[in-house]
Amino acid sequence: MNKYIPVFLASDENYAKYMAVTIQSIISNTKEKINFYILDGGIAEITKNKIKTILDNTVHQIEFLKIDISLFEKFPIVAHFSINTYFRYLIPHLKPEIKKALYIDTDMIIHGDISELYHSDLKGKGLGGVVYIEEDFASFTNYKEELGLSQKHRYFNAGLLLIDCDYWRNNKTIDSLFKKTIALYDKLKMCDQDVLNLVFECSYTELSPKYNIVVDVTSDFIDLKKYISSFKGCIVLHYTGGRGMRPWVKKDCLENHYFWKYAIETPFHNDLQLELIQNQLNTLIQKKKIFKTISLVKIKLFKFLPIITIKIKKNKKRIYFFGMPIISIRNK
Secondary structure, three states: OOOOEEEEEEEOOOOHHHHHHHHHHHHHHOOOOEEEEEEEOOOOHHHHHHHHHOOOOOOOEEEEEEOOHHHHOOOOOOOOOOHHHHHHHHHHHHOOOOOEEEEEOOOEEEOOOOHHHHOOOOOOOOEEEEEOOHHHHOOOHHHHHHHOOOOOOOOEEEEEEEEEHHHHHHOOHHHHHHHHHHHOOOOOOOOHHHHHHHHOOOOOEEOOHHHOEEHHHHHHHOOHHHHHHOOOOOOEEEOOOHHHOOOOOOOOOOOHHHHHHHHOOOOOHHHHHHHHHHHHHHHHHHOHHHHOOOOEEEEEEOOOEEEEEEEEEOOEEEEEEOOEEEEEEEOO
């Protein structure tokens, strides 16, 4: 098969390291050829070159598409979201020759072949997405009422989307998304995700839950390990960050081994390890009360190399980095 599967991801410099791991996870598991299109919100050239090396000696291709951020200057930015989240609106416009495309968030790990997903039948709909798990285990009634969504609509997570680009172009979907975003400026809590649900209200194709397992939310309702093991084929893990559930933020993040399995194959592995160490250190300092009954704490790299050591003596805690004391905290 000569055709490439078009996969779009959106990032700036801050998210590029995580995106590299997502890309690595895709090419490690997908047999068909992939053409990655990066919606570029300001990635440094040196970082782009590092990402390109991931595809060296493979059949896959990559292209960086510079995004005009001024197009979104009137759009709301809520909570932890960045302006990058709106870039997916432009996908059918940026590549008019593409009929169908996959959009994947940069905090996802694709632990299986995405070919089956890409070739899914959208049944004449303009979009395919996975229902947000809270629809099945909690009430979305008030949230839907505030947005003006029908209670019959099954709210989907926009982190992974299968897009019928011809449908979007023929139905002027991009115009609808832009207008709706501006009109609901003060009501949006999930930015583009809310808007996409409104534009495709009761009119999208539901994809299997195995294509977007939101790690932190899913674990609130059911046994995550049993849930994951119950699916066969492609598994997509989505580390959205609730309660710090991101592998580069929290050492004991659920199912973090999937992330590090692919991170170690990228040029950003050391950077990600150091970021985890820094985040762990910040957490330990912020929650210093947890050391009251502990005399020695160690954070290790590769399970054997002690990077951070915390020693407690009477009313003082001292933090060492590679054996060198860097911070001393006195209990009140």
